[in-house]
Amino acid sequence: xxxxxxxxxxxxxxxxxxxxxxxxxxxxxxxxxxxxxxxxxxxxxxxxxxxxxxxxxxxxxxxxxxxxxxxxxxxxxxxxxxxxxxxxxxxxxxxxxxxxxxxxxxxxxxxxxxxxxxxxxxxxxxxxxxxxxxxxxxxxxxxxxxxxxxxxxxxxxxxxxxxxxxxxxxxxxxxxxxxxxxxxxxxxxxxxxxxxxxxxxxxxxxxxxxxxxxx
Numbered sequence: 001x002x003x004x005x006x007x008x009x010x011x012x013x014x015x016x017x018x019x020x021x022x023x024x025x026x027x028x029x030x031x032x033x034x035x036x037x038x039x040x041x042x043x044x045x046x047x048x049x050x051x052x053x054x055x056x057x058x059x060x061x062x063x064x065x066x067x068x069x070x071x072x073x074x075x076x077x078x079x080x081x082x083x084x085x086x087x088x089x090x091x092x093x094x095x096x097x098x099x100x101x102x103x104x105x106x107x108x109x110x111x112x113x114x115x116x117x118x119x120x121x122x123x124x125x126x127x128x129x130x131x132x133x134x135x136x137x138x139x140x141x142x143x144x145x146x147x148x149x150x151x152x153x154x155x156x157x158x159x160x161x162x163x164x165x166x167x168x169x170x171x172x173x174x175x176x177x178x179x180x181x182x183x184x185x186x187x188x189x190x191x192x193x194x195x196x197x198x199x200x201x202x203x204x205x206x207x208x209x210x211x212x213x214x215x
Contacts, residue, residue, distance in 0.1 A: 009205040012083050013073040017211045023052045023086060024060070024069055024209040025093050027101045030202040033112055036195040041119075042112050046201075048100040055089055057096040063104075069209055078210045086208045101203065109199035120194040124187055131183040138176045142169065 015024070026049030033042040049066045050059040060066050077083075 010208070011205070012077055012086060012208045012210065014076045014078060014212050015069060015072045015074065015209045017213050019069050019072045020051060020209070020211055021213075022211065023214065024049055025052055025057070025086075025097055026066060026070060026207045026209065027097050027203060028205040028207070029101055029105070030204060031105055031108055031112075032200045032202070033109065033116065033197045034200055035193050035197055037192055039193055041116055041194065041197055044108075044112075045204075046101070046104050046108050048097070048104040050093070050097065050100060052086075052089060052093060055092050057093040057100075059096070059100045059103075070207070073207065073209055079215050082210060082214060083208075086210075097206075098203070101201065105199055105201045112199075113197060116194055116197055120190060123190050127186045127190065128183065131179050131186070135176060135179050138172050138179075142172055142176070 026047055028045060028047050031042075031044050031046045032040055035041050047063075047066050047070065048059070049069065050057045052058075060069075
């Protein structure tokens, strides 16, 4: 969903006539994917724009066309008269431009959703690997001869030393028993983190692009 916050910046620049024969208006927004437990999972800048013909807005359907127009923008600004004309059109193009941005948000959110699914799978695999390696490490430690036969391995140990060694063994066995439950808990946390991600959109700027032939 879109934020109610207004736009922070407006820029007006010239573009080569080959880009367009009519003014363009492009909106920039932050897309943030939020998890079910309100964690920020992903953030990026998205854009959407369109042509202004006779005061009406026509959406640019291709993302590549929008990006090409942005990259073609020069540092040169049109005249103050042109800027005022464009500002006067704002009320007519604002709503359709906003709808175009919301459409872009939905399109991009679907793609990001697939990336988040892959990230969830990777995090689950990674934690499974870590826990398995920990379990193997503890099992190897418990297999050491001194932990198998404390009295025979260390006949000269005092009672307190043997008690400490036994305590170590008990701790390792307890830790080994805890790993399956701990793994399930970690997997549940990951699942909750990526459950039902929702997009949030925060418009940040608008750029008007004017073909060079229009002063």
